[in-house]
Amino acid sequence: xxxxxxxxxxxxxxxxxxxxxxxxxxxxxxxxxxxxxxxxxxxxxxxxxxxxxxxxxxxxxxxxxxxxxxxxxxxxxxxxxxxxxxxxxxxxxxxxxxxxxxxxxxxxxxxxxxxxxxxxxxxxxxxxxxxxxxxxxxxxxxxxxxxxxxxxxxxxxxxx
Amino acid sequence: xxxxxxxxxxxxxxxxxxxxxxxxxxxxxxxxxxxxxxxxxxxxxxxxxxxxxxxxxxxxxxxxxxxxxxxxxxxxxxxxxxxxxxxxxxxxxxxxxxxxxxxxxxxxxxxxxxxxxxxxxxxxxxxxxxxxxxxxxxxxxxxxxxxxxxxxxxxxxxxxxxxxxxxxxxxxxxxxxxxxxxxxxxxxxxxxxxxxxxxxxxxxxxxxxxxxxxxxxxxxxxxxxxxxxxxxxxxxxxxxxxxxxxxxxxxxxxxxxxxxxxxxxx
Numbered sequence: 001x002x003x004x005x006x007x008x009x010x011x012x013x014x015x016x017x018x019x020x021x022x023x024x025x026x027x028x029x030x031x032x033x034x035x036x037x038x039x040x041x042x043x044x045x046x047x048x049x050x051x052x053x054x055x056x057x058x059x060x061x062x063x064x065x066x067x068x069x070x071x072x073x074x075x076x077x078x079x080x081x082x083x084x085x086x087x088x089x090x091x092x093x094x095x096x097x098x099x100x101x102x103x104x105x106x107x108x109x110x111x112x113x114x115x116x117x118x119x120x121x122x123x124x125x126x127x128x129x130x131x132x133x134x135x136x137x138x139x140x141x142x143x144x145x146x147x148x149x150x151x152x153x154x155x156x157x158x159x160x
Numbered sequence: 161x162x163x164x165x166x167x168x169x170x171x172x173x174x175x176x177x178x179x180x181x182x183x184x185x186x187x188x189x190x191x192x193x194x195x196x197x198x199x200x201x202x203x204x205x206x207x208x209x210x211x212x213x214x215x216x217x218x219x220x221x222x223x224x225x226x227x228x229x230x231x232x233x234x235x236x237x238x239x240x241x242x243x244x245x246x247x248x249x250x251x252x253x254x255x256x257x258x259x260x261x262x263x264x265x266x267x268x269x270x271x272x273x274x275x276x277x278x279x280x281x282x283x284x285x286x287x288x289x290x291x292x293x294x295x296x297x298x299x300x301x302x303x304x305x306x307x308x309x310x311x312x313x314x315x316x317x318x319x320x321x322x323x324x325x326x327x328x329x330x331x332x333x334x335x336x337x338x339x340x341x342x343x344x345x346x347x348x349x350x351x352x353x354x355x356x357x358x359x360x361x362x363x364x365x366x367x368x369x370x371x372x373x374x375x376x377x378x379x380x381x382x383x384x385x386x387x388x389x390x391x392x393x394x395x396x397x398x399x400x401x402x403x404x405x406x407x408x409x410x411x412x413x414x415x416x417x418x419x420x421x422x423x424x425x426x
Contacts, residue, residue, distance in 0.1 A: 058304045077303040108310060110294055110356035113248035113255045117296040117310060 026115035027145055033073040034102070034121070034143045036151040040158060046070040047155075049091040057084050065090075072153075076143065078106055078119040089132060100136065100153075101127045109144070120144045123151075132156060194231035194274055199383020201226050201337070207376040208240065218244035218360045220261070222375070228383060231274050234267040234282070242288065242362020252298050259290030261363030267325065276331035280341065284323035291316055292358045315353040319361045321345050329379065337379040345371045 037044050046068045053063035053074065062074050062085065076083050085100040103125040110117045121143040126136045134156045140148045203224045211219040222240025229235070245256045265284035271277055296310040322345070329339020347369050352358060358367050365371040 055303055060303055060305075062303075075302045078299075078301040079306075079308060080304070083303070108312060108355045110253070110296070110312075112359055113246045113253040113294075114251060115248075115253075116251060117253060117294075117299055 026111060029145055029147070030116060030118065032075070032109075032118050032120060032143060032145065033147065034076055034123070034150045035147055036072040036074065036153055037149055038070055038072070038153050038155060040155045044070060045155070047089060049089045052088045052090070054086045054088070055084060056086055073147070076102065076104060076106075076119075076121050081105070087133070096132050097129075098131045098133045099129045100133075103127075104143075118145075126151060194228075196230055197383070198228040198231045199381050200228070201379045201381035201383075203337075203377040203379030205240070205375045205377055207340075207374060210376075212243065217246050218242070218365070220363055220365070220373075222261075222363075224377065224379075226267075226379075228381075232269050234269065234280070236263075236265055236267060236282070236284075238263040238265075238284070238286075240363060242290070242360065242364075244360035244362075246359050251296070253294065253296045255292065255294050255359040257290055257292035257358060257360060257362065259288060259362045261286060261288035261290075263287075263323070263363065265323070265325075267327075278329050278339070280325065280327045280329065280339070282325045282327075284325060284343070285320070286323060286345075286363050287318075287320040288362045288364070289316075289318045290358075290362050292360075294356060312353075312355060315355060315358075317352040317358050317361070318350070319347065319364055319367075320349040321347045321361075321364050323373075327375075329377070331381075335380050335382055337381050338377070339379065340376045341374065343373045343375070345373060 038047060039045065047070070048068060050065045050067055051063065051069040052061065052065050053072070054061050055077075057080070058077065063069070063072065074085070081103060083102045083104070085102065087098045087100060089096045102123060104121045104123045106119045106121045108117060109120045123138055123141045123143065126138055128136050132155055134154045136154070137152045138150065139152055140150045143150055203226075205220070205222045205224075208219045208221040212221060220240050220242045222238050224236055224238040226234050226236035239260065239262050241258065241260050243258045245254070247254055263284040263286040265282055267280040267282035270279045270281060291314045294310075294312045294315065298307060299310040300307050323343045325341045325343045327339055327341025329337050331337050345364055347364070350357075350361075350367075361367050365373050
């Protein structure tokens with residue numbers, strides 16, 4: 001009979017345990033950015049001049065007048081198959097522009113109803129004009145939370 | 161989270177210990193032998209129905225069927241429907257799923273006496289193949305600033321897991337039994353869409369490597385266990401009772417006191 005008497009409290013405790021626990025586990029680093037590093041003569045370098053990056057199709061400034069830029073973290077569009085980026089280097093009395101086309105496929109990524117939804121990307125091809133950019137190579141095509149180096153932007157050699 | 165687990169383990173031990181300790185005192189009492197097939201039962205989980213009734217975020221509604229072997233081993237099969245519709249607390253996202261799940265396993269009755277009470281420890285192997293939906297009405301492109309409602313439907317998932325169960329059940333009246341158990345679940349296999357993991361897995365609960373759960377079962381048990389005081393089971397002879405009866409028959413009748421005195425004088 002004692003066991004039966006203890007039954008109701010046990011049921012209530014069970015219900016409390018089942019109903020009462022909930023946690024929100026969103027990833028702390030929840031921004032998806034494409035990481036690009038700038039190289040010259042095979043080494044990672046900084047651009048001493050001012051660098052700006054815009055997306056002319058969206059009329060958006062992605063990077064505004066950054067000096068000593070070496071590591072670029074840029075967001076990509078969610079629904080466009082190609083992102084067009086215009087890189088402008090402004091120095092003392094000169095200005096150069098190059099355009100970068102990034103072709104990609106995008107897919108949704110969610111973790112929980114409580115967390116913001118993101119879009120991951122897979123870079124398929126990169127093209128550019130060649131004013132000050134020599135070449136662009138893809139080192140890691142998957143753009144996600146990891147923030148690995150995705151692109152290497154090689155500038156023309158300092159000897160040129 | 162570790163503290164929560166620790167508290168739950170303590171809770172399990174505290175629930176279990178009075179029953180086990182209580183049994184040790186009574187184990188010296190007469191032991192009854194149950195037949196090999198001591199009964200069959202079907203049950204329904206009240207906990208899942210209650211959670212659905214009070215509008216909880218998710219609920220596992222299930223029924224079970226089991227067989228009793230010697231009143232010790234209880235192979236069990238559970239089938240149910242997991243239902244979840246979860247709205248984001250600080251977002252407008254919605255996750256939903258509704259799918260069946262199955263569990264098979266075995267309970268072992270630690271109670272050495274056949275007295276209608278069962279203290280059960282056991283395990284389950286559970287699996288579920290399901291589809292889930294996820295929607296985000298305010299999905300915004302960070303570059304263009306445009307909104308495009310996200311509707312992901314019919315994402316496929318498949319989970320398998322193991323459960324360790326501790327529980328207690330007692331006979332209410334006739335064939336009706338009431339019991340509860342608490343379960344520690346650990347995921348063994350998961351296959352989900354690369355777009356995202358489900359918030360809830362039918363039968364398992366909130367999707368994680370481990371989870372706690374519980375059931376409160378009303379079981380209709382037919383067999384020896386339902387007729388403890390009546391003696392004979394439906395699926396076999398009650399050995400214990402029969403042996404006791406034979407023993408009684410073998411014992412010679414008591415001699416009356418005057419006759420014994422007369423015999424001593426002779």
